[in-house]
Amino acid sequence: MILFFKVILGFSITIIILYEVDKLKKAIKNTLLFMQTNNLTFGLEFKDILNFSFVIRKLSLIYIISFILCISLVIVIRKTIDIVVTYRTKLSNPFELSLSKYLKSENDKKVYLVTGEWGSGKTYIVSNFLAKYFRFSSRKIYYISCFGLESREQVLREIKEQLEINDNSFLNLLQYIPVVGQPIYSLFKQSYSLSNVKRNSIFIFDDFERISSIGLRSPSTRNSYYRKSPFLNNRTNIKEFEDINKEFEKIQESVTRLQKNEEESYYFENYQRYNVVTGFINELAETYNQKVIIICNVDILGYEFVDVVFRGKLDCITYTKTVDSQTMLNLSNQILDNYVFSNTNIKYRINKVFQLVLQDFENLIEIYGKTNLRHAKSIFQSYVETAEFILNKNTNQISDNYLISLFYNIVTVKYLTDERKLNYLEHMNIGGNLGFYLELYNVRSVEKFFRALSSSKYFSTLRWTGIQISGYWLLNMTKPQEIKNLIDEYNNYAYTNIENEIVLDENKEISNDELLLEHILYLMKSSRKKGTENEMSEKVVTYLQSHNIKSLILNNKNLDSKEIAYHILEKIQLITGGSIYQKVFNEIFKEIHMQNGTEKMEGTTYIYEEYNQIASTLRAQTTS
Incomplete structure (x- = not known):
């Protein structure tokens, strides 16, 4: 919609300018007379065309004047609302109080640092504050994403782009004039620099930690490649092994030095990237008297760097956003x-x-x-x-x-x-x-x-x-x-x-309930912790004697007795992890043996050994 009004304004300015060019007017007049003489005006008289051009010129003039008046009115309204918001809106929390105080100060050359972990709402609270209190303010606000900004030139380029995007001057409107707009704009286009920025504008440097894709950590935090060889331990009494060991030690020392140099180079390179942007921010605040808000994920960048650089080289106010x-x-x-x-x-x-x-x-x-x-x-x-x-x-x-x-x-x-x-x-x-x-x-x-x-x-x-x-x-x-x-x-x-x-209630009566094997084993494990295993064993054995063992397995309708047996043994192994509840196991194994009718079940874990041993005893008792 804004672009539409700008285009209309461009057309209006073009019409007014063209009307004042005498040579152009004569050329158009002669063309129209020629067209009228040769019946190319579709029945329109020259006088009618002339009157129509007067109307268009007047409408263009009215539009330009109306546009200027509307813009002036908007500026006045915004100024008024800004004053009302500034003096009547109550700041709702310590963050808003401190940031508002910082942005209102005239000669405070500090920067404002907002830290916190990823997703804690750092960007949100800054954006929400500015939308709430600076929505109608005439102060310029520039958002700079730090992602991939490694040099001063890149930072300046990003700022210049923001300056051009936010430039609403009359000269910038010239580019919307048809045909001649772009050439005129290119001819008179200003060169954007920091000197073009109004004093006390607001710069927001977001994602500061993403200047380097993996943040910044001191060399000591990286893993070493050095590994002591176990093969050569205690073998240096043999001359050949002693010589080999010395060679390996030399190789290890070389690798360690190489790694150390690589780490220092890596750290220094990344450190310099952050230093460049930090120095530029300091220049904005100190030299150009601009307000700077830095939004930084401190757990990626590192607390040490934040303390050394931000608090050491930049005079900054710090707010840490926590999850709430x-x-x-x-x-x-x-x-x-x-x-x-x-x-x-x-x-x-x-x-x-x-x-x-x-x-x-x-x-x-x-x-x-x-x-x-x-x-x-x-x-x-x-x-x-x-x-x-x-x-x-x-x-x-x-x-x-x-x-x-x-x-x-x-x-x-x-x-x-x-x-x-x-x-x-x-x-x-x-x-x-x-x-x-x-x-x-x-x-x-x-x-x-x-x-x-x-x-x-x-x-x-x-x-x-x-x-x-x-x-x-x-x-x-x-x-x-x-x-x-x-x-x-x-x-x-x-x-x-x-x-x-x-x-x-782990001591509840269980005689009237339908239980699964999981419930029985839960009760046994809990009773052992409490020292009441014997009492619980008696209750469980009594329960097992009055219930079909098949009911201990959920969804058992399509399972035969052998499958039931395997399910029970596997669950016992899984849940108990090697613990033995002898009385309960004896009763369960007895029921399995009675229903399964086989002496031995194949399995590699201890529970199969326990079952097969008891089944063998039961088999012997039956045959004797």
Whole structure:
């Protein structure tokens, strides 16, 4: 729209200028008379054409005057609003107070440094502040991306481009005049430099850490290539080995020196890149009296460099942006806004879950100590795409509780991936209590994560949706094809209440409940920790004697007795990890032997040895 008005202005100026050129007017007049004489004016008289040109000239003049008046009015209004905003708007937090004070100061030659980890909202709070308080200000604001700026020339070029983009002078409007605009503009085009910048303009240097693609670290932080050879240890008593060892030591010394030189050269090269831009920023503040805001990811650049360079060479005010509720909300909103949903109802439901869990999730990651926004972004993106995929397939079957469980399942997969504790997730029953199964498979050994997850207000109601769903995005797995079956398995799981009760009261009576093998082994492991193993063993044996062993395995309808036996033995091996609960195992093995009818089962782990030994004894008792 602005370009349209500029083009119209260019046409209007062209018409006014052309009308004042006598030779051009005579040439046009003679052309029109010639056309009229030869009947080429389509019946129009010369007088009519002349009157029409007068009207166009007047309209052009009116447009130019109106344009100037409108621009003047806009400037006055902006000035007025700027004054009102400056004196009547209340600054809402310490950051706004300090930045406002810095930008208002006339002779303060400091720079303002905003640091924080990736995604903490550094750029957002600066942009939001300027939009809030400087939207109608006449002060020029220049955004400079530091990505790849390695020399003073590159920085100057970037600034000149910003100056040209923000130049709204009359001379800059000349380029929009048709035909003659560009030649005139090129002829009178000014050369942009720092001297063209108004005093106390605002320069924002964003992504300062990206001057070098991998940040800056001192040489001491890099790994050494030097490795002591174990082959030559304790062999120097032999002359040949002693000589070989000396040669290897010389080679190692050479490699170490080479590496040291390479590291120092690497560090110096990157250090110089940052120094160039830092020196230029200092020049802007000191020599040209400009206001400079630097936005920097300090955990990439390095705290030492920030302290030595920014606080040592630049007189700077520092604000560190930390992750907070607003940051999380902004991140989730950004992901939702950037994703194209198949329908608005799905977006509404996903956003509803975000509203419910964000504060809780913030507390969780604070306890866990993983406040890095890269992790949060990965979790949020995974959740949005997974939830959208599932809701598209089975909207009516998906409850809000399922969606909340899915979110925390993805959180679990993400952090257990980092802890390298994923190997048990595929064995957890879909629909089962998440806390119950994490503790059953000893994921509680990742104490910090388990403590953080159990602090969630949703912890007791979280259920496992299956690694096929909760892990496919994060683990780069194939999208699950049998979504309906997985959701049906979740919804039809009949043991959730029992698992909730067991987690709350591990000494509960179990005689009237239908239990799975997982529940029995959970009770045995818990009782051993509490020193009540004998009492629990008696309860479990009594239970086993009154129930069919086939009922210990979920989804057992299509399994024969031998398959049931293998399932039980494999689960015992997986869950107990070598622990022996003799009374309980004897009863289970006895039932397996009675139903399976074979003396020996093939397997390489200890549990098969235990079973085969007991089965052999039972066989001997039967035959004797």
